[in-house]
Amino acid sequence: MEPEILLKVEGLTRHFGGLAAVSDLNFEVRRGEILGLIGPNGAGKSTTFNVISGFHKPTAGKVYFAGEDITGRNPARISRKGLVRTFQHGSLLREMTVYDNMLVATISLMRTRPERDRRVRETAEMLHLSDQLHELAGNLPHGLQRMVSIAIAFARRSRLLCLDEPLTGLNQIEVASALAIFRRIRDELGSTILLVEHNMKAVMEICDRIVVLDHGVFLAQGKPIEISQNEAVISAYLGKRK
């Protein structure tokens, strides 16, 4: 039986020189939920992602994944445990085909080419990329490039998907289709999603719970409706009422 708490962040602190990008952050991601991590620019969302996924070592604090301490492990090992992340900018292999982008993602997971091939084709099917398999990823329009980024992460069928601003630059139709895909990934395959995103409408629509950061500090957490009415959150985004 999987633990109910999939990811637990405890007292997470990360300094860059004298600047505290994240201080004493605590939150948890429950299995099967879509958790939004939001905050104004510079709130420490990306730093939090980098520490969770092993790209930065925390100054203090712990990260537990499925009950296991993964603090400070290297990114490849964390990925093999079943936690995969995307990057805000350019999370794809531009000079390679869409097919190879996904293929590379499956290599550390499966031994044989036929297994990898089947997984790539299933993933392409689900993310509507089957017609672009042999295009170079860098030549695709922006919306499809975003989909390839998600496809790379999703091809691993990881237990936890950490998506860093996956909707940036997408039009309304593309956002709707991406959200539908996130739901399918969660509902049909039981993945858990941790989402950093600036598109508030989308976040409010898809997330089960939301955690808000501001200037590296935990500000609030709760259901979307609670967050949208939270005074502290509103003033962090819009500035304090005079």
Place this chain on the structure above:
Amino acid sequence: MAKLPQALLAAAGVGAVIGSFFSGSDFVSSLIIWVAINVLMTASFRFVLLIGELNFAMAGFVGIGAYAAGIATTLYDLPLALSLLAGAAAAGLISLVVGFVTLRAKGAYFLLISFAFTEVLRLIYSKVDAIGGNSGMVGIFPPAYLARFYPTIVVLVVLFFLFILYRLERSDFGKILVAIRNNDDLVQTVGIDVHLTKVWCLGIASFVTGICGALLAHANNVISPGDFSFLLAVYTLAYLKVGGESHILGAVLGAIVLTLLAQYALGFGAYEHIFYGAAIVIGVLLLPQGLFGLVQRMLPGRRRPEGSGS
């Protein structure tokens, strides 16, 4: 899809084998050997470029291969095959250690480290009297009964390793290498240890480079520290830039064409190096995809190969 390059390579190979076997003149035999060795050096240099690194340590590893094979042949009287293997193994193993320490650096930093490595090795050779010091090692001959066939042996060995490098590049391992050049952070997030993969890449390339050194030592019979300066890597870079780096055949083409043209440049005496400098400049400015790109454009109806160029 990939049949044409393979067919071209096979045809060139058969031609070289036949040519090397029937060539009566010593000059033509030597030329075939130089061309073949340069082809393989360029291909191994390009193999490290798959991860996006310019590996100037290649010249150093040619030297390690040459000296190890020279020692194996002259001091221990090992058979030719074992000498070649000794050169390859020495270069390969040392490169694994060197790569593990240095491949955390990327781009200009790795280039500088690999350059320094080559030059330090050259100084070491010239200071160690046991391997001939400044004047080098002499008397590295293939066994007498094989001397007649040596050009053919070189061509066959070169073709074999070209084929291995080509297969590796087309394999899923090769795709990881190109993926690392594209976006190494992303490759980490899909569970692949980027650092170790880079170390293996350098190890494989250097094993092949070591073979080149061993073949070269037995072809020239004499090796000296000056043969393995960073200039060797600069020449290789010129071959690759002129030939085109998007495909292994670019390395082959560039090395063949420039090695042959350089026979004229020898007449320039001290200005010989200008030839290579000019070749790089002309190659980069006029032929961004190299000779291979030119050939490809002249063949109608063929798409650009997947995952090419950097």
